[in-house]
Amino acid sequence: MAIPSPFLPPATIGVLGGGQLGRMLALEARRSGYRVVIFTNEAPGCPAGQVADVEINADYADAAALQRFLDQVDVVTAEFENIPDACLQAVEKKRPLRPSRDAIYTTQHREREKLFLHEQGIACAEFRIVEDLAGLERAVAELGRPCVIKTAAFGYDGKGQCKVNADTDLTQAWQPFEGHHAVVEQWVPFVCEVSVVGARSIDGSTAVHGCVENIHEHHILDVTIAPARVSPAVIQQALDLWNAVATGLNYVGTMAVEMFVTAEEKVLVNEIAPRPHNSGHYTIDTCRTSQFGQQMRAVCGLPLGDASAHTPAVMINLLGDVWPSETQHPDWSPVLKHPSAKLHLYGKELAKWRRKMGHFTVLGSTVDEALNDARRIQVTLGTRTA
Numbered sequence: 228m229a230i231p232s233p234f235l236p237p238a239t240i241g242v243l244g245g246g247q248l249g250r251m252l253a254l255e256a257r258r259s260g261y262r263v264v265i266f267t268n269e270a271p272g273c274p275a276g277q278v279a280d281v282e283i284n285a286d287y288a289d290a291a292a293l294q295r296f297l298d299q300v301d302v303v304t305a306e307f308e309n310i311p312d313a314c315l316q317a318v319e320k321k322r323p324l325r326p327s328r329d330a331i332y333t334t335q336h337r338e339r340e341k342l343f344l345h346e347q348g349i350a351c352a353e354f355r356i357v358e359d360l361a362g363l364e365r366a367v368a369e370l371g372r373p374c375v376i377k378t379a380a381f382g383y384d385g386k387g388q389c390k391v392n393a394d395t396d397l398t399q400a401w402q403p404f405e406g407h408h409a410v411v412e413q414w415v416p417f418v419c420e421v422s423v424v425g426a427r428s429i430d431g432s433t434a435v436h437g438c439v440e441n442i443h444e445h446h447i448l449d450v451t452i453a454p455a456r457v458s459p460a461v462i463q464q465a466l467d468l469w470n471a472v473a474t475g476l477n478y479v480g481t482m483a484v485e486m487f488v489t490a491e492e493k494v495l496v497n498e499i500a501p502r503p504h505n506s507g508h509y510t511i512d513t514c515r516t517s518q519f520g521q522q523m524r525a526v527c528g529l530p531l532g533d534a535s536a537h538t539p540a541v542m543i544n545l546l547g548d549v550w551p552s553e554t555q556h557p558d559w560s561p562v563l564k565h566p567s568a569k570l571h572l573y574g575k576e577l578a579k580w581r582r583k584m585g586h587f588t589v590l591g592s593t594v595d596e597a598l599n600d601a602r603r604i605q606v607t608l609g610t611r612t613a
């Protein structure tokens with residue numbers, strides 16, 4: 228199959244979604260001379276729209292607005308996966324969509340994602356698809372307790388999940404899922420969580436940033452440690468799993484795979500993100516080509532860049548909880564005065580509880596040095612006790 232010609236600057240990249248991932252892609256792409264048009268159902272002035280050439284604010288079902296978007300762009304990507312399928316299909320009819328509608332459709336829905344992993348023989352926690360209370364009872368009997376119920380559609384950051392413990396009443400646990408499909412998953416007593424972020428181009432070549440370690444608080448990513456403090460055997464499994472997912476999806480673009488590591492050093496896929504990922508933000512400051520640089524390159528059909536990191540790093544998420552009030556910023560001086568800390572803010576007007584408002588990355592000559600410095604900055608910011 229002939230490889231289509233690349234889209235070179237000043238071509239226009241269309242982005243579905245207006246959040247921080249679109250913002251960081253737009254900043255990267257505009258630096259290289261691309262034009263960026265954002266299509267989002269958010270209000271005007273969204274994080275990506277603030278830094279794009281054009282922002283279109285409309286519902287994803289608004290055919291006229293979508294046509295206006297498509298008329299202005301050469302190639303389209305998505306910065307989040309929860310985009311109605313009809314919109315993805317309409318886009319793919321008119322412009323190259325990278326990653327494809329198929330890859331987004333599979334990974335935007337937990338049931339389809341799990342079935343894909345199962346079909347491909349990719350290691351993940353044992354699961355059952357459940358449609359009603361009787362199905363839940365069967366699944367829990369087969370999988371054992373603890374296990375976890377997750378909504379099939381549109382869940383993220385632990386939203387739409389319920390852990391089934393030894394004493395959990397199943398009738399009650401099923402209530403929020405009534406009328407919907409859910410995935411019931413065996414509980415994985417993991418020793419750590421890792422992820423791999425990388426890119427795959429239209430000719431099938433790949434470049435990954437390596438395996439990083441993630442610490443979550445309340446199901447939301449809190450800290451990423453790069454590289455992960457795990458054995459070479461774990462790293463190899465993680466990289467192999469990323470490759471298997473990318474190949475299985477015939478993926479084009481930047482993609483993240485989140486994984487669990489068990490005490491026996493077995494690595495299991497938890498989730499696939501068909502886009503750059505929060506655990507890849509450190510790449511902006513440490514890698515020769517960031518996850519957003521790779522996304523731009525893959526989406527535009529350019530050769531991928533060197534994804535390697537020149538230094539260890541630790542990334543700390545800044546949630547709205549850190550802001551003294553919805554509109555008053557914290558005093559950033561503890562981050563800004565550290566010579567190798569980088570502050571990234573997403574331009575969100577209102578700081579809401581647990582809303583991802585920004586992050587900072589601390590570089591170090593070793594992971595321990597970066598982690599110690601990052602923790603010290605957190606203490607001074609008041610987001611962590613000493």
Ligand code: AMP
Nearest residue numbers: 352383384385412413414415443446498
């Ligand atoms: P998810 O939204 O599926 O990525 O889940 C959010 C977080 O919940 C994960 O990062 C884990 O910390 C935890 N979690 C989810 N599923 C499981 C599981 N099967 N076993 C243990 N912990 C889990």
